[in-house]
Amino acid sequence: MTIWKQRIIAIASILVAAGLVVWSSPEARPGYEFPRMVAWTMLVLSAVLALMAFKPGKVVIPADIESVPMRIIWPMLVILAGMAYLAPRLGFLSTSFLVFVATALVFSPDRLGVRRIALVVAIAACFTVSLYLLFVLLLGVQLPRALLF
Amino acid sequence: MELLTYLPQVFSGVNILILVLGTIIGLLLGSMPGVSPTMAVALLIPFTFHMDSTAGLILLGVIYASTVAGGAVSAILINIPGAPANIATILDGHPMARNGRATEALHYCFISSGIGGILGVLVLIFFTPPLAELALRFGPSELFWVAILGVTVIGSLGSTSVLKGLIAGAFGIWISLIGFNPILGTERFVFSGHLQGGISIVPALIGLFAIPQVLYMVESAWRGQTGEQFQMEGRSIWQSVRYNLRRVRSLSLGSVVGAVVGLIPGAGGQIAGLLAYDQDKKFSGHPEKYGKGEPDGVIASESANNAMVGSSLVPMFSLGIPGSPTAAVLLGGLLIQGLFPGPDLFTQHASVVWTFLGALLCAQILLMVFGLYISSLSRFVIGIPKEYMAGAVAVLAIFGTYSVQHSFSDVLVMLVLGTGMYFFMRYGFSPGPVVLGIILGPIAEENLLQGLIIAPALDGPMPYFFTGTINLILIGLCVMSIGYSIYSELKIRSRRRAGERAGGAPEA
Amino acid sequence: MIKRLSKYLMPLMAVPVAFALGALGTVKADWPDRPLTMMIPYTAGGASDFQARIVTIPSEDELGQPVAIINRPGAGGQVGWNQFAAGARKDGSELAGYNVPHFIAQSIMHTTQYNKDNLEPVANWGADPAVLIVSRDSQFDTLEDLVEYAKANPGRVTVSGAGQFVGHHIATLQLERAAGIELRYVPTSGGVDAMRFVQGGQSMAGFNNLSDAYRARDRLKILAIADLERDEEFLPDVPTLKERGFDVDDTSVNFRGVMAPQGVPADRLEMLSEAFVNMFNDDRVKRRMSAGGSPLRVMNREETRALWDRQQQTLEQLFEGMEAN
Numbered sequence: 001m002t003i004w005k006q007r008i009i010a011i012a013s014i015l016v017a018a019g020l021v022v023w024s025s026p027e028a029r030p031g032y033e034f035p036r037m038v039a040w041t042m043l044v045l046s047a048v049l050a051l052m053a054f055k056p057g058k059v060v061i062p063a064d065i066e067s068v069p070m071r072i073i074w075p076m077l078v079i080l081a082g083m084a085y086l087a088p089r090l091g092f093l094s095t096s097f098l099v100f101v102a103t104a105l106v107f108s109p110d111r112l113g114v115r116r117i118a119l120v121v122a123i124a125a126c127f128t129v130s131l132y133l134l135f136v137l138l139l140g141v142q143l144p145r146a147l148l149f
Numbered sequence: 150m151e152l153l154t155y156l157p158q159v160f161s162g163v164n165i166l167i168l169v170l171g172t173i174i175g176l177l178l179g180s181m182p183g184v185s186p187t188m189a190v191a192l193l194i195p196f197t198f199h200m201d202s203t204a205g206l207i208l209l210g211v212i213y214a215s216t217v218a219g220g221a222v223s224a225i226l227i228n229i230p231g232a233p234a235n236i237a238t239i240l241d242g243h244p245m246a247r248n249g250r251a252t253e254a255l256h257y258c259f260i261s262s263g264i265g266g267i268l269g270v271l272v273l274i275f276f277t278p279p280l281a282e283l284a285l286r287f288g289p290s291e292l293f294w295v296a297i298l299g300v301t302v303i304g305s306l307g308s309t310s311v312l313k314g315l316i317a318g319a320f321g322i323w324i325s326l327i328g329f330n331p332i333l334g335t336e337r338f339v340f341s342g343h344l345q346g347g348i349s350i351v352p353a354l355i356g357l358f359a360i361p362q363v364l365y366m367v368e369s370a371w372r373g374q375t376g377e378q379f380q381m382e383g384r385s386i387w388q389s390v391r392y393n394l395r396r397v398r399s400l401s402l403g404s405v406v407g408a409v410v411g412l413i414p415g416a417g418g419q420i421a422g423l424l425a426y427d428q429d430k431k432f433s434g435h436p437e438k439y440g441k442g443e444p445d446g447v448i449a450s451e452s453a454n455n456a457m458v459g460s461s462l463v464p465m466f467s468l469g470i471p472g473s474p475t476a477a478v479l480l481g482g483l484l485i486q487g488l489f490p491g492p493d494l495f496t497q498h499a500s501v502v503w504t505f506l507g508a509l510l511c512a513q514i515l516l517m518v519f520g521l522y523i524s525s526l527s528r529f530v531i532g533i534p535k536e537y538m539a540g541a542v543a544v545l546a547i548f549g550t551y552s553v554q555h556s557f558s559d560v561l562v563m564l565v566l567g568t569g570m571y572f573f574m575r576y577g578f579s580p581g582p583v584v585l586g587i588i589l590g591p592i593a594e595e596n597l598l599q600g601l602i603i604a605p606a607l608d609g610p611m612p613y614f615f616t617g618t619i620n621l622i623l624i625g626l627c628v629m630s631i632g633y634s635i636y637s638e639l640k641i642r643s644r645r646r647a648g649e650r651a652g653g654a655p656e657a
Numbered sequence: 658m659i660k661r662l663s664k665y666l667m668p669l670m671a672v673p674v675a676f677a678l679g680a681l682g683t684v685k686a687d688w689p690d691r692p693l694t695m696m697i698p699y700t701a702g703g704a705s706d707f708q709a710r711i712v713t714i715p716s717e718d719e720l721g722q723p724v725a726i727i728n729r730p731g732a733g734g735q736v737g738w739n740q741f742a743a744g745a746r747k748d749g750s751e752l753a754g755y756n757v758p759h760f761i762a763q764s765i766m767h768t769t770q771y772n773k774d775n776l777e778p779v780a781n782w783g784a785d786p787a788v789l790i791v792s793r794d795s796q797f798d799t800l801e802d803l804v805e806y807a808k809a810n811p812g813r814v815t816v817s818g819a820g821q822f823v824g825h826h827i828a829t830l831q832l833e834r835a836a837g838i839e840l841r842y843v844p845t846s847g848g849v850d851a852m853r854f855v856q857g858g859q860s861m862a863g864f865n866n867l868s869d870a871y872r873a874r875d876r877l878k879i880l881a882i883a884d885l886e887r888d889e890e891f892l893p894d895v896p897t898l899k900e901r902g903f904d905v906d907d908t909s910v911n912f913r914g915v916m917a918p919q920g921v922p923a924d925r926l927e928m929l930s931e932a933f934v935n936m937f938n939d940d941r942v943k944r945r946m947s948a949g950g951s952p953l954r955v956m957n958r959e960e961t962r963a964l965w966d967r968q969q970q971t972l973e974q975l976f977e978g979m980e981a982n
Contacts, residue, residue, distance in 0.1 A: 602841065
């Protein structure tokens, strides 16, 4: 099974590299020489990878492929996307608070109870305050102005 | 000896306070994922306006040295390098932590940092004039070869397949070229307004290492593994010191490579740790142990990146040419104080400069002491439940990325790269080569293009790039490095084949 | 239960509301109410960056708020200025540093999101002429040596500068035309790098900022200055290109100052202009600037506007028929 996955990766890698080669070769415009060189190098390397994966006979390829546990990690991807969307609109600090609370509650290995939630909220509040002290007060970072802080 | 004359000033009033506070704050800042030395120094510059020039300079220098050393803490404990300089540290530091040797790894890291750092400062004190001349000899052709030498290191960056490492490296170089052509100033590959600024190193570093780590953490939290709760062994500091001092090869190789690379103008400092790690692995009798928790790897990489700190200030003090991006920021702090680099800096402002050098030397010892103390506290960091850690790292990644340039586009680039990297990691690609590509791509392109502009005015591109002592040495090193990579890849393959023959049913 | 919950929630809600109201109140009463930002499109540690940091030191006295410097480097300033013109807040709290002729030249030669018309000048603080430098041990001792050599060996004299279409490049172009020679311009990523090329012998000569050359003067030979008059304060012995018979004017002089995006209310621009002019004339600023050989030239909003308009015209003429490629 893994050998097929390796072959798919090799093909995908060739396709990506070929795409980059095309993208780096616009007609009659200077300034693309080096990107083109790099893209060709990547294409050649990918071709060698494919050669190894499709070589007949006994294939010696490391088992370096794990399946993606989408079932588990999807809420985190949603949280990250939400963070990217909310941070400039709601404010950095309030978004951080929400992200921390959401991550800690969604992935909590224990059962959720009132005490657990209160604890998480308290920790998140402390964390947000220390972020404010460190980045805004000590380092003087100008966070973008938004709805809340 | 001027150093001794001015040493008492280091311990007077404000200076010693700043020295101690700066070291502690720097270590803490550096150990936070997402906070890079360049950003910390840049953001602390306004503080120096309210200080006299000696105190201001001490603050910046000490923060520089201690954030670089502190970056190893997050590298070892949570597999996220604090700065490009610490990438090599994770290769063996984190496996050591997983094997239950986190305290030991941190001990080696701070002892080697201190020793390397002292060597770097001594280089700065005693050899500044001749080495500054050497630094000036690095022109476009030499820097191009330095970048190529950096690329050849990918082979030992610990991905299971060298080929995949190289592909990832090429991809990293290519995406680093998004934005503007460095010579013509024309725009290219910008398909979204957010990419206009290109992909800069610190956001890429944070994204590629921190975001996959966040996803791994929530996975293990969900599975109810309250951490791969690796046990923290009790380890006496003296035991570590004794062991560390016996690793003469790694220590000296690391310090010397770090000091030399630090001299090279531009971004050289960022690859000091990697080059030292690579060399140490090649000279080692048992290279196959590297990447699985070999103390020598940590020692070489950490001694190198702190030796780099002192020597990156060599060309800056005498010529105004910074040896690393952080040194460039430090230069700005120097100029604001009315201290202008040049040979007369050491005579006209002798008191300021020598007090600063004395302070930098003391800072190395202080950061070794505080660092060793912090090492013993690290079990609390490891004890933090994964779901809290994941949230905190995600938020710090955003703050750290935003603070570099006050740019939200950087944050988006960071998140996209990081999420993509998580999936690629599952298919056998590792983030190290990509970051290395992003660091080296712009250096290689800019110097290649400049070389091609200069060459026709001399004897043409071939003699320009392929003659000259430094060029030839660098080309020799590249060839050796590539040759060694191929040799070791073949050796590993034949060993695996032999293993399969002996073990019966192959597992592919 | 709900009652109890709302008892806790009400004060929590009240805090942001109170903050928001407070913020609204102060915006009108006295502005600025929080630190201003000033974006510098070059790396920290470069000349534009450290001068910006010096000239804004007195801002708390003049504006009541500090000015935070933000670096957004890339492509000779294009990255930062593009983002600034496209996305800066129009209430006057987000400012940027400008370099003329750089940004005007780029807006002519490249497709940029900025040009002199969608930006508002606030005040000018410095004028840094380009000077022609060679390294200490160079074969050239005078400007004439260099021109003669270039005549005999067309395209063999390399000249470094801080990038494409910046003052140094323009000075090179002007000298080429005035002397009828062919030079080979090597763009680098900034003034510091261009200086390194000259000192290390990677390029035979270079145009660089007067301030940087002044500080490195014992490692260089400064052959000429590309301005209308000699610089009496820092380099009284260095001749202008003009007095040596090469018709090069002050187009390449690097003017540095503060600008705002288009759309900021006029009264705020006036107020900022006044405050910044006062800042630039502050004694602390004068002392620190002169220690580094950085010439001050303070201009208010009107004078700066006139400068921009003049430069736009000259540069359009200079670049006529040139390809940006």
